[in-house]
Amino acid sequence: MLRSISIAVALGLGVTAASAQSVAEPDSGRKPDTLSLEQVVKLSNVITNENAAPLSNVNFSVSIDSVVPDQISLRPLPSDANEAAPQFSGDSYIVVEELIAIIDPKTRKIVAVLQRSRSQ
Numbered sequence: 001m002l003r004s005i006s007i008a009v010a011l012g013l014g015v016t017a018a019s020a021q022s023v024a025e026p027d028s029g030r031k032p033d034t035l036s037l038e039q040v041v042k043l044s045n046v047i048t049n050e051n052a053a054p055l056s057n058v059n060f061s062v063s064i065d066s067v068v069p070d071q072i073s074l075r076p077l078p079s080d081a082n083e084a085a086p087q088f089s090g091d092s093y094i095v096v097e098e099l100i101a102i103i104d105p106k107t108r109k110i111v112a113v114l115q116r117s118r119s120q
Contacts, residue, residue, distance in 0.1 A: 035085060040114055042084035047093055047100050048117035050078060054095040062096045068108045077102070088112070 035043070052075055060066055068074065074092035082089045092105045095116065102112040 035112065039085045041117075043081050043088075043102075044100060044114050044117040046078055046080045046084060047095070047114075050075070052093075052095045054097055054116075056097055058096055062099050062101050062110065062113055064110055064113060066110045068094065068101070068103055068110065070108070074103055074105055074108075 055072070058072070060069060072094060074094060077088055077091050077093055081093075088102055088111070090105070091111065092103045094101050094103065098116045100114040100116055101110045102114070103109065104111050
């Protein structure tokens with residue numbers, strides 16, 4: 001029973017830590033950034049409302065530090081997204097199924113991954 005409680009607590013801490021996105025890109029000169037829950041929600045809503053057609057069946061991992069292949073077109077972040085999270089000014093994004101990947105266009109590395117907004 002104690003072991004079950006320990007596992008449940010550990011899982012709960014993992015979910016809590018994931019709710020405030022920490023984004024960093026080693027060796028890029030970018031400082032690690034943290035998004036508040038408010039920024040995550042606003043970015044997700046702004047990008048979802050752009051109605052970008054989501055990609056599916058991609059052959060790369062949609063995770064921080066993954067590189068997006070050259071044949072995938074990147075979309076510039078809308079100005080509302082830059083206002084919500086100025087640390088991503090000049091970055092791009094793609095939508096893959098239910099995920100939004102924020103990408104450094106110079107390196108094509110994913111610097112943040114967000115869930116798409118449900119209120120389309």
